[in-house]
Amino acid sequence: MKKTVARMLLLACILTMLVCESSSSAEYTDCTKCHVTKPYLKGKVLHPAVEMGCSVCHPDAHKKDTKNPLGLASDVPQLCFMCHDSKTFSDKVIHAPVAAGICTTCHSPHSSDNGKLLRSPVPKLCYTCHEKFDNKYVHAPVAAGMCLTCHTPHAGRNEALLLKPLKETCVQCHQQVLKEEHVIAGGHPLFLEHDPLRKGKEFTCISCHNPHASDSIRLFRYKVEGTNQSMLCNYCHKM
Ligand code: HEC
Ligand code: HEC
Ligand code: HEC
Ligand code: HEC
Ligand code: HEC
Ligand code: HEC
Ligand code: HEC
Ligand code: HEC
Ligand code: HEC
Numbered sequence: 001m002k003k004t005v006a007r008m009l010l011l012a013c014i015l016t017m018l019v020c021e022s023s024s025s026a027e028y029t030d031c032t033k034c035h036v037t038k039p040y041l042k043g044k045v046l047h048p049a050v051e052m053g054c055s056v057c058h059p060d061a062h063k064k065d066t067k068n069p070l071g072l073a074s075d076v077p078q079l080c081f082m083c084h085d086s087k088t089f090s091d092k093v094i095h096a097p098v099a100a101g102i103c104t105t106c107h108s109p110h111s112s113d114n115g116k117l118l119r120s121p122v123p124k125l126c127y128t129c130h131e132k133f134d135n136k137y138v139h140a141p142v143a144a145g146m147c148l149t150c151h152t153p154h155a156g157r158n159e160a161l162l163l164k165p166l167k168e169t170c171v172q173c174h175q176q177v178l179k180e181e182h183v184i185a186g187g188h189p190l191f192l193e194h195d196p197l198r199k200g201k202e203f204t205c206i207s208c209h210n211p212h213a214s215d216s217i218r219l220f221r222y223k224v225e226g227t228n229q230s231m232l233c234n235y236c237h238k239m
Contacts, residue, residue, distance in 0.1 A: 031053075031058075045111060045115065047111060056073070057109065058072055076103050077089070094154075095161055105119070139219055167204065178190075189203070
């Protein structure tokens, strides 16, 4: 008699465990049943990966003792590289947060109200880490927040993450500078191997101008009082 009770108890136990186990996994299969109303899924732009199902990235969600936090398939950025070519993010010059693999500081993995799943729009995004260019004179494209007309956010082969070499960066909008005499009769030399004031840098437009902003007229890189332009010349030429 005692034996039968014990057996029945054991059976009941096993049955309960089985029922609980199966009901719990079934309860969690339809992720959107509970998560769809969450703010991280309600942005205007939905990551196409989310449409493939939450489990591509969270195969172990709601399971105990998972390998990675949040039941993720792997850590970021390896998770992103399952679908995005990692080569795009490695080149001669790599943006520090990209090199550090912290993709989700700039991008939401789920959805966003901003294009490209950005956490905030450019240039606000950039200014979360970089000081705002708020000198007296701000270069028009910088004031307009067009950082990405000159820079790539990830990686590239040009210095300062420029989309094009410096020689081409400025003249794409200022072609007249190459056609007319610049600064002096006959035209000041514009592209040389050495900038006398910046060791290891070429002499280019930004040897005299700051690409972003300045407290001096004409975006001069060095301090010039009022409109006294010869002050600029004196930094390199003793006249
Ligand atoms: C029965 C409702 C329900 C279902 C179905 C469900 N979840 Fe959850 N999930 C929750 C609740 C509640 C939390 C805790 C609060 C929160 O973060 O929203 C949570 C938390 C999470 C978390 C964060 C876990 C943590 O450690 O903080 C992830 C990731 C997650 N769910 C993914 C999923 C995925 C993927 C699915 C589908 C396979 C799923 N959930 C199905 C209710 C559910
Ligand atoms: C492209 C991969 C990917 C997909 C697809 C994905 N997630 Fe996530 N999820 C992540 C990453 C990465 C994090 C960690 C967030 C971070 O690093 O800021 C995360 C975090 C979470 C969290 C924790 C709360 C938060 O916002 O940080 C929940 C809950 C969650 N995901 C639920 C879901 C659900 C539900 C789905 C499907 C509707 C889903 N995820 C689809 C990658 C993904
Ligand atoms: C399961 C596959 C998959 C994973 C994993 C994945 N993505 Fe995507 N992602 C896509 C697809 C598909 C697209 C749309 C096509 C494209 O742009 O390559 C996309 C597009 C994007 C876009 C552009 C969105 C737009 O509006 O143009 C960004 C940004 C992005 N993913 C970031 C990430 C980040 C960050 C991670 C890692 C946290 C990640 N992705 C992981 C599949 C994935
Ligand atoms: C410093 C912020 C920042 C970081 C960190 C970052 N991104 Fe981006 N990402 C951007 C911006 C800004 C764009 C929009 C580019 C554009 O509109 O031209 C973008 C665009 C994208 C796109 C859309 C395709 C494209 O190239 O325009 C994908 C996919 C993407 N990022 C994935 C990633 C992945 C994966 C990582 C981590 C290895 C990452 N990003 C890290 C800022 C960042
Ligand atoms: C999460 C923080 C973070 C965000 C967001 C961020 N940056 Fe950066 N960026 C850095 C760090 C760190 C460095 C390296 C140190 C430095 O030069 O200040 C860097 C360096 C740079 C450099 C110089 C690279 C070189 O090798 O000379 C440029 C250009 C740049 N960032 C542009 C941008 C632009 C444009 C955006 C917005 C799309 C942006 N950053 C957003 C952190 C960030
Ligand atoms: C007209 C092209 C142009 C635009 C627009 C532009 N930059 Fe730059 N940026 C440059 C050039 C050129 C350099 C290299 C400067 C140097 O070597 O002295 C640079 C360098 C940088 C650096 C490296 C540190 C420094 O100050 O030299 C950061 C950070 C940076 N830019 C951020 C930004 C952000 C953020 C925006 C948008 C608000 C932006 N840039 C818009 C051309 C541009
Ligand atoms: C996307 C287009 C664009 C690019 C690229 C660009 N500029 Fe400009 N720049 C402008 C506009 C627009 C103005 C304002 C109108 C004007 O004076 O032509 C301006 C004005 C200037 C001025 C005059 C500022 C003043 O206060 O009189 C200088 C100097 C200048 N840019 C230098 C540069 C340098 C150096 C570069 C390369 C690092 C560069 N620009 C790249 C669009 C651009
Ligand atoms: C040797 C220093 C020097 C170099 C190098 C230089 N500039 Fe200038 N730039 C000046 C001075 C000085 C002025 C003011 C001229 C005036 O107001 O008469 C000026 C004025 C300008 C202006 C506003 C007035 C105008 O002519 O439209 C622009 C735009 C400009 N430069 C762009 C460039 C670009 C683009 C390059 C590279 C191709 C460049 N500068 C190289 C010194 C320089
Ligand atoms: C950032 C440094 C720098 C600044 C600022 C600068 N120059 Fe120059 N300049 C040079 C270099 C480098 C050369 C070429 C090598 C040399 O002759 O010293 C040069 C050459 C010249 C030449 C000789 C041109 C030739 O064809 O041989 C004249 C004239 C000249 N600069 C005038 C000026 C005037 C005027 C200004 C101010 C509006 C000025 N420079 C500002 C660096 C500069």
